[in-house]
Every structure is written in structure tokens, then in C-alpha cells.
């Protein structure tokens with residue numbers, strides 16, 4: 338798309354990295370190795386004090402490692418001039434620290450200015466980024482940070498980090514200070530944005546749910562910066578590598594996996610789909626051939642009208658009544674967790690699933706979901722970017 342993201346994403350590799358702060362009894366990071374492929378989001382997650390922020394600050398040389406090496410696109414960052422390196426690495430933090438006496442536009446322009454871009458190029462870039470993060474440039478460009486909501490400030494912080502199109506982004510609890518509802522919105526927006534810009538991103542959080550949602554891969558850190566597990570969210574939930582990880586991901590890890598799969602990713606039941614006036618013999622043959630004994634009445638466009646009772650099949654042709662409502666109607670794009678809570682809220686075992694046009698494509702049942710849970714392999718679990726579509 339456009340000019341945004343024209344700089345290719347970089348690979349990042351931490352090789353046996355250690356950091357001991359001067360005078361500290363124990364290392365903050367000990368022998369940490371991990372590789373982040375270009376264009377992926379790697380989440381660092383773990384309890385307070387496990388070294389997440391330290392690891393991140395090592396990458397842009399705000400602090401120096403006491404051992405090991407860090408490679409950006411295969412090249413050691415230790416050979417790089419720190420100020421210049423930092424201009425290639427976007428950095429977004431909690432309570433973003435926008436400059437209060439500069440406008441939104443000036444804040445976003447910080448790094449391009451340092452890079453000596455001309456005014457026209459900077460202005461175009463600011464406009465482009467404001468649009469990208471969903472803020473109206475005309476309305477927002479000249480406001481000051483105090484005139485924005487917390488969520489808007491956070492978006493501007495992300496835009497500032499993206500301004501010079503860095504091949505690597507570091508994000509330290511970027512949504513940490515935002516209330517849960519706006520946080521979820523920002524997460525979804527950010528995943529959509531990442532679908533367009535495909536940056537390599539290191540994302541720090543202490544929230545395992547955020548890690549599972551945002552990460553292509555998740556590094557679970559333990560005190561002292563020990564890597565307890567480095568895996569995809571699905572692997573982490575399915576096969577925690579140690580009691581520490583198991584405890585950290587939580588006892589509800591099976592349920593959490595339901596947030597990683599969409600209805601369209603699993604095999605649905607086939608329902609006997611019938612229309613008014615159809616010969617009953619045909620309807621009965623359909624019932625024989627389906628996973629469910631109850632005929633689902635649909636309108637001429639295939640939209641669900643309700644489950645037919647036996648008496649509706651008493652004549653030669655299918656009657657519209659009696660029937661019960663086919664609620665809830667589930668969407669192919671629902672994640673399984675939401676679909677399950679819909680079924681439970683309606684006190685029913687199954688519900689029709691419709692596509693974007695509203696036509697029935699199958700039936701989702703609690704049983705189908707429980708099969709998906711038992712069988713779900715990591716290969717069938719989509720990436721966060723796909724989930725955000």
C-alpha cells in the first residue's frame with residue numbers, strides 16, 4: 338500500500354544476551370537467545386521484574402549488554418552508532434511521553450526532522466500517518482496532546498514511532514494505561530495496521546491475554562530474564578513447556594484457545610435446510626443425510642427463519658409452522674469463544690451459521706466446539722493479522 342511500509346522489515350536476533358546492572362546482585366537478563374523473523378510481532382511477556390523492559394532497551398542501545406550480541410538484519414547493533422540506530426527503530430511506550438508543548442503534527446514529525454527531511458515531505462508523511470491511525474488530519478494536526486483522549490494520544494504515539502518507516506518497532510506496554518474497552522479497540526486497530534505495514538515488532542506486556550492476541554510468537558520470560566518458552570500462541574496454550582508457563586498462561590488456557598479460532602476455520606454440522614412448499618419426502622431425505630435431525634427453514638435467499646417442528650412436515654409439502662426461532666444466529670467471522678458464549682447465553686446446544694450475505698452455511702454446536710478444542714492443531718490456528726481482518 339502507498340508509501341507506508343516501503344522500507345522492508347528487519348530480522349532481529351538476540352544471541353546469548355546478558356545484562357547485569359552495576360551493583361546488582363543478580364542479572365536482569367541471563368543468556369537470552371531468540372530470533373524474530375521479519376514482519377512478525379514477537380511479544381515479551383512475564384511477571385513484573387522479569388527483564389522485559391531491559392531486553393527492549395538493549396535492542397535500541399539505551400543500555401548496553403554485559404554479554405552476547407544483538408543482530409538487526411544480521412548485523413550487530415554493537416557496531417552501530419546508537420543515535421543513528423535509534424532513528425531506525427520506532428519506539429512506543431506506555432504514557433507515551435508526547436512532547437506536551439508540541440502539536441500532534443510536530444510530535445509525529447520528530448524523527449523525520451532529525452533525519453533532515455524537507456518540509457513538504459514531512460507534512461505529507463504526517464498527513465498520511467494520521468489517516469493511517471484513523472485520526473482526521475485537518476482536525477487533529479494542530480491540537481496539543483492535552484486536547485486528546487488517552488486512546489488518541491496512544492495512537493499518536495504509535496504514529497510517531499512509525500514516522501520514519503522504521504524496519505523495527507519496539508512497543509513497551511503501549512496500551513497499558515488505556516481502559517479495557519478502548520484497549521481492545523486499539524489492539525484490533527493495531528493488528529489491522531500491522532496487516533498493512535508488516536513491521537517487525539517487539540511488544541512488551543505483562544498481560545498474557547494481550548500477548549496471545551497480539552503475538553505471532555510469544556516469549557515468556559521468568560525472573561532473571563530466563564526464557565521459559567518461545568512459541569506461537571497456540572503452542573503456548575496447547576503445550577506449556579513448564580509448570581511456570583502453565584501457571585502463567587492460566588488454568589483457562591483451553592478456553593483462551595477458543596479466542597484464536599474462528600467459526601469459519603472449523604468443520605460445521607450440515608443441517609437439513611428446507612424451504613416452504615418443498616416436498617416433504619425431499620425434506621425427510623435431507624434429514625437422513627444431515628448431522629442434525631431438525632429441519633432448518635430458510636427464506637428464498639437462504640437466511641434462517643427457524644427450526645421446524647414435526648407437525649410442519651405432516652402434509653405433502655413443508656409448512657412454515659410450527660417452528661421455533663433459530664437463535665442465536667452465528668457469523669462465520671465470530672471467534673469460537675464469542676460463538677460459545679452466544680450459545681450459552683441462549684441456553685441452546687447449537688445455532689445456524691451465516692456468511693456475510695446472511696445465508697446459512699452450516700450449524701455450530703457446543704459439541705463441534707469441544708471437538709475443535711480437542712483436535713485443534715497449531716497449523717489450523719490463524720495468525721493475529723488474519724484474526725484482525
Ligand SMILES: Nc1ncnc2c1ncn2[C@@H]1O[C@H](COP(=O)(O)OP(=O)(O)OP(=O)(O)O)[C@@H](O)[C@H]1O
Nearest residue numbers: 358359361365384385386387388389390391392543
Ligand atoms: N536501571 C536499573 N538499575 C538497576 N537495576 C535495574 C534497573 N532497571 C531495572 N533493574 C532491575 O532489573 C530487573 C528487570 O527489570 P525490568 O524493568 O527489565 O523488568 P520488567 O519485566 O520490564 O518489569 P515490569 O513489568 O515491572 O516493568 C528488575 O529486577 C529491576 O529491578
